[in-house]
Amino acid sequence: MAEDKRLMKGNEAIGEAAVRAGCRAYFGYPITPQNELTAYMAKNMLDKKRTFIQAESEVSAINMVYGAAATGARTMTSSSSPGLSLKQEGISYACGADLPLVIVNVQRSGPGLGGISPGQSDYFQSTRGGGHGDYYHLVLAPKSVQEAADLTYEAFDLADRWRMPVMILADGLIGQMMEGVVLPPARDLAALPRKPWAVGRQADSHRPINHVTSINLVPDELEAANRKRFARYDEIKQAEVRFEEVNTEKAELVFVAYGTSSRVCLGALEMAKKAGVELGLFRPISLWPFPEKRVAELAAKGKKFLAVEMSMGQMVEDVRLAANGKTEVGFYGRCGGNIPSEEEVFAEAMRLVGTKSGK
Amino acid sequence: MELAYGHPKSLKPIQTKYCPGCGHGVIHRLVAEVVDEMGLQERSIILNPVGCAIWADLYFDFDSVQPAHGRTPAAATGIKRMLPDHLVICYQGDGDLAAIGTAEAVHAANRGEKFTTIFVNNAIYGMTGGQMAPTTLVGQKATTAPYGRDPIEAGMGYPIRVCELLATLGGTKYLARGSVDTAVNVRKTKQYIKKAFEAQMRGEGFSMVEVLSPCPTNWQMSPPEAAEWVGQSMAAFYPLGEIKNTLEEAKR
Amino acid sequence: MTEKTFMAGFGGQGVISLGQLWVYCAMKEGLEVTFFPFYGAEKRGGVARASVIVSSGEIASPLVTRPDSSVVMNPDSLPLCEEIAKEGGVMLVNSSLVKSGGARKDLKLVMVACNDIAEKIGDVKIANMVMMGALSKVTGAVKLDKLEAVLKTFFPESKHRFIPMNMQAIEAGRAAV
Ligand SMILES: Cc1ncc(C[n+]2csc(CCOP(=O)(O)OP(=O)(O)O)c2C)c(N)n1
Secondary structure, X not given: OOOOOEEEXXXXXXXXXXXXXXXXXXXXXXXXXXXXXXXXXXXXXXXXXOXXXXXXXXXXXXXXXXXXXXXXXXXXXXXXXXXXXXHHHHHHHHHHOOOOEEEEEEEEEOXXXXXXEEOOOOHHHHHOOOOOOOOOOEEEOOXXXXXHHHHHHHHXXXXXXXXXXXXXXXXXXXHHOEEEEOOOOOOOHHHOOOOOOOOOOHHHHOOOOOEEOOOOOOHHHHHHHHXXXXXXXXXXXXXXXXXXXXXXXXOOEEEEOOHHHHHHHHHHHHHHHHHOXXXXXXXXXXXXXXXXXXXXXXXXXXXXXXXXXXOOOOHHXXXXXXXXXXXXXEEEEXXXXXXXXXXXXXXXXXXXXXXXXXX | OOOOOOOXXXXXXXXOOOOOOOOHHHHHHHHHHHHHHOOOHHHEEEEOOOOHHHHHHHHEOOEEEOOOOOOHHHHHHHHHHHOOOOEEEEEEEHHHHHHHOHHHHHHHHHOOOOOEEEEEEOOOEXXXXXXXXXXXXXXXXXXXXXXXXXXXXXXXXXXXXXXXHHHOOOOEEEEEEEEOOOHHHHHHHHHHHHHHHHHHXXXXXXXXXXXXXXXXXXXXXXXXXXXXXXXHHHHHHOOOEEEEEOOHHHHO | OEEEEEEEEEOOOOHHHHHHHHHXXXXXXOOEEEEEEEEOOOOOOOEEEEEEEEEOOOOOOOOOOOOOEEEEOOHHHHHHHHHHOOOOOEEEEEOOOOOOOOOOOOOEEEEEOHHHHHHHHOOHXXXXXXXXXXXXXXXXXXXXXXXXXXXXXXXXXXXXXXXXXXXXXXXXHHXXX
């Protein structure tokens, strides 16, 4: 039976979902606006006799995760934008060594130290393999506290299934806001997937020795390994694309937005309904893999797009790539910690609808 | 009949890529011998660092993990916390430990992480071809210190005595400095390693054995000259012996 | 039904707890809720604001940019609340600290002497609860009939003795409007 709905902050719901998903080790470093998550993990992991370490930096935290993941344990780190820049080195190594782990980014505004208010300007860094080398990893963007909990919980399964880091790309609003949430059941640690490639416990099975590494100095071998990984990426593109659509069939103009921005667009949709205008929303949930096929289909149907982001325009590039010139792609963004209002977004949509149809 | 000499089980019977006269091979062997003596081959994990010893996974016949340059103690922390009954060996060079990974090393030591660091101090960056290391002696030449290490005028700073630096930290229980320049010192170094590994398996806190080790190739010396230079020049600045021992057995 | 409320005051006035308790009760009454706080950089004495929405359906944007109701706890918050209030919206003003109700004629202005009422009950700290009682009566969005149980989980055991006083403040707030 499902549990009662609880009122929780996004940061805390992410923490609880991780604990329930069987996270055995969490490593973090303080940064606003995700501090409640680190504090939640400190209390709850220690209470459960699991591992919590406040690392000396984000660089160390991601490498502790790297070590724990190498032993096959479910493990997680979290941070906000500047900290994610520091974690990129470790993420690249984890992708090169095919290690499953979970990373949470509660984005703030940048660049540099920027501000502590919500932002969505780490899209490029997150979806393009923000460190060195050829790689990608799953990136999931929640729009609510409930979805933040659900996606975090699932991220551990996805990481194990695909042997790769999975990133939850939230933002300061999702992290700080409180909503009702029904939490998933706690996983039985003993029943989690076995990982025959992990180091340790060799004595149990006398298996051949295992190496967790990303180095290979033989060009043909390294190329073969990279190609094999990219074949897996193709499978992921088939299996793990996620999105939500609202009124896209009837709409002349479709907002494309994820996370907090998509909520704002939903507000604009309500305004449109009252005004008797048909607008739609396309919300990517998996940012990598990006739902490019569905965007292309909608573009082919002649839908106009308006990408809305809390950035100067990052995801909009994926929308344009997928639309491939078949339709107009507008952009409306706010940044610096500002969140667009539904009124602004609605007005911009009306302007685009108006100009083209000559109203 | 007692076997007087044999190849350690935990070390694969293959030739290494290390240069003639390099200390890494000897140090690998000491580690493998102790692992065998403790019967821990199937419960050992080595972290092979970025540096010449990145090849450790080719030679040790047990599990290995290869982290980013200098992040070795952070990754070792993650591993040891998940597998507390395993022997976790954090093998590091001087660039890895005392330059790029100083923060990771100091904080893992200070937390008293229960793994053992084998710190190979060859006073140079080996793998990248002889650049100045944090442990390069004053006056010693390197490709990036062509006129010799000049602490003040050229702003190159002073060599760092890592054992002494870490000795002030509450989490460190056993810090010893050995050398592989002579047979006697090799034997002593093995004793330090054994003490450290045993302490680790008792869960006593952070332990480290620093090993002064020759790098004839990058020092541009013959192997005998290099060994001599370890004994005369390096050991003069980096005193050998147990720098800190607060193990339970030492207190008794 | 959807009620979007913007709450504003200075740090220490209990604006954040007011918003949290409001949505907590709403959730217990079966509504969907969002609560998004905004604090200034200072921990005490800075601005404290919250976007608070309760609804019988799914909530779109959690940001309240055109509030149906606003709660003005101190003079500094009045201009902003006046600026963003929805045409014909409700504005509840803590008249103990805010002397005028602003210039907008379309708003339904409700003056509540929160601090004075709270002091009379025994502690100025419960001025926020007086306001919550008034907000419940004026908007009807949240009945607050589960508040006593909510307070038991909201406060640590050691503070449960203050619950009766808080309930009294709610009633006084209701009675004042
Ligand atoms: C981030 C990063 N910077 C630089 C390097 C290049 N690099 C590889 S090995 C090494 C020096 C290692 O020296 P040391 O730790 O002393 O080990 P040794 O090779 O002497 O055994 C450097 C700088 C790297 N791999 N990664």
